[in-house]
Amino acid sequence: MRRSLLAIATLIVVLTSGCASPLTTAIRVSNELGAVASTSGADINATAARAEHACLWRADGTEVQTSLAEQKSCVASVRATYAAPLKAYDDFDVAWVALSAAVHAAEAAEVLGRTPDLTKLEALITAVTAAYDAAAHAAVEVSK
Amino acid sequence: MAWLGPLLGALPALISGGIEAFRVKRAELTPIAAPTHKQTELEDDAELTRREQRAKAPTNPN
Numbered sequence: 001m002r003r004s005l006l007a008i009a010t011l012i013v014v015l016t017s018g019c020a021s022p023l024t025t026a027i028r029v030s031n032e033l034g035a036v037a038s039t040s041g042a043d044i045n046a047t048a049a050r051a052e053h054a055c056l057w058r059a060d061g062t063e064v065q066t067s068l069a070e071q072k073s074c075v076a077s078v079r080a081t082y083a084a085p086l087k088a089y090d091d092f093d094v095a096w097v098a099l100s101a102a103v104h105a106a107e108a109a110e111v112l113g114r115t116p117d118l119t120k121l122e123a124l125i126t127a128v129t130a131a132y133d134a135a136a137h138a139a140v141e142v143s144k
Numbered sequence: 145m146a147w148l149g150p151l152l153g154a155l156p157a158l159i160s161g162g163i164e165a166f167r168v169k170r171a172e173l174t175p176i177a178a179p180t181h182k183q184t185e186l187e188d189d190a191e192l193t194r195r196e197q198r199a200k201a202p203t204n205p206n
Contacts, residue, residue, distance in 0.1 A: 023170070024170055024171075027170060027171050027172070027173055028171065030173055030174075031171060031173065031174045034173075034174060034175075034176040035174065035176075037176065038176040038177045039177075041176075041177065041179060042177045042180075045179055045180045045181050045184070046180075048181055048184070049180065049181065049184040052184060052185075052188050053184075053188070055188075056188060056191055056192070063195075068192070068195055068196060068199055071192065071195070072192060075188055075192065079185070082181070086179065086181045089179060090179055093176065093178070093179060096176055100173050103173055104173075
């Protein structure tokens, strides 16, 4: 009797912990990658903004004394430097929004008693993960 | 062994009830921060345009 109950309990634990649904996985991936990318993306955005700001303004808030041509050249140079990581984080945001929309659609399907489109969810998890890797790589490259 | 029949019969209900009992409430999506660099570029472009127009404006002889 005790052995049977133990087997049943083990089965229940395995079923509940070992089989996370694609929807649960999608939410976990969204939240974990989203939190990290959100922070590092905000850092890159702020760093680029500070560098661009320094082309136009001195630390005391007055205008820089360089020529207008030099200011434009400085701004263009900063934008070229940060273009790749900023675009990579923008791409991550787009992929993340697509995944979150699919998560909401899957949740709505569950509520309505329909089968969620898990193939789409899995494809978007892959896309978000790839976009995250690309953004992280671009951030490392620009910091060299 | 007489108890085995009823136990096996109740197994599906036990399992599904167990799953529900052990299931952790699914997390919700946490929003991410929106990028700000386009706003920065707009503001700095506007400032450069302002400086360009100021440089082109005729100087007051007085």
